[in-house]
Amino acid sequence: MNITKSEIRKLPKIDLHRHLDGDLNLDLIYKLIKKSNIKFTGKTKKDLKNYFINLKNKGVVNLFQEGFGLITSLMQTSENLTTVAYEEVRNLYKDNIIYAEIQFAPQYHTGESTYYNHEKTDKKMDYEEIIKSVLAGLKKGEKDFGIKTNLIIDIGREAKQEVGIEIAKAAINCIKYGVVALGLATNEADFPPELHKQAFQLTFDTELKRSIHAGEFGKQLYKNIVTSINELKADRLGHARIIAHYNDLIQLVKEKIIGIESCPESNMFIGLIKSRNEINIKKLLKQDVLVSINSDDPGMFGYTLTDTIYRLGKESKINFNEIKKLEINAALASFLRHNEKQALIEKINKTYKGLSL
């Protein structure tokens, strides 16, 4: 691949798999710590930077528990949720992402976080209030930065079934405010997709789509992918990093037109793969699988969508036409309306056309 990173940054891009709590930058975290009542030992922005560097050095488990613990502690009020969502759109703007589907799990933001001795807020927020707070920030960001976003409401799969059902109901009630899908995220090794089948069944007769993390980590990757498709009726799969190795799975996702939200940089960062070639994006593209490239937790892991595409391109020898195809796939697999998808595709075609990179 002979495209530079700055050329990729300038290209219009789409991100379909991006967690709100995985993308706060240091300035924002510092600002929120300052105005919060959490007991964080660091005093300066440099202390905060070092704190995250140390966490990363201690390994991914520490980063997940401590890092996300700190971040979610800062996202326990309506005001902060709106701010974080607004700043997320600024992050998209900086990386020239023209459309993104942002996901988050309201169960971690009810005002009851106990990480870092966060003092409980007077009022526990319900799921709809939490969702509306995030939507308010996204909508304001859309206006200010000229970027379209949509929201996916996740169930963090360690939640009890009843909690999952309540989240699904809240997501359905918020379709009219801009929620487009129900998602299933976090630890698939200990909490397989069938645990939340009932919650997903509630969406079957609604306009909500379904995006399910499956085939990311654990020993049941194949099984979780099949269950997510056949029982939870996934419209898209998050990660599904093994799919290129199974021709029957390739056939299944093609037959049902299921989008694959590949997140190679995240898989590398967590250590789930040793090389980006293991995902075999080239083969998936050749076989016309609706695969796209996404960032997952860019702020937390320390990269951008541009970095993700650039590093994949370099290691897996992805050429310019293949990058274009990945972006068109993202538009096609998005949860936008037909005319909105067409507008995105036109924009991509127009920008990429004539570029002799």
Ligand SMILES: [Zn+2]
């Ligand atoms: Zn994810």
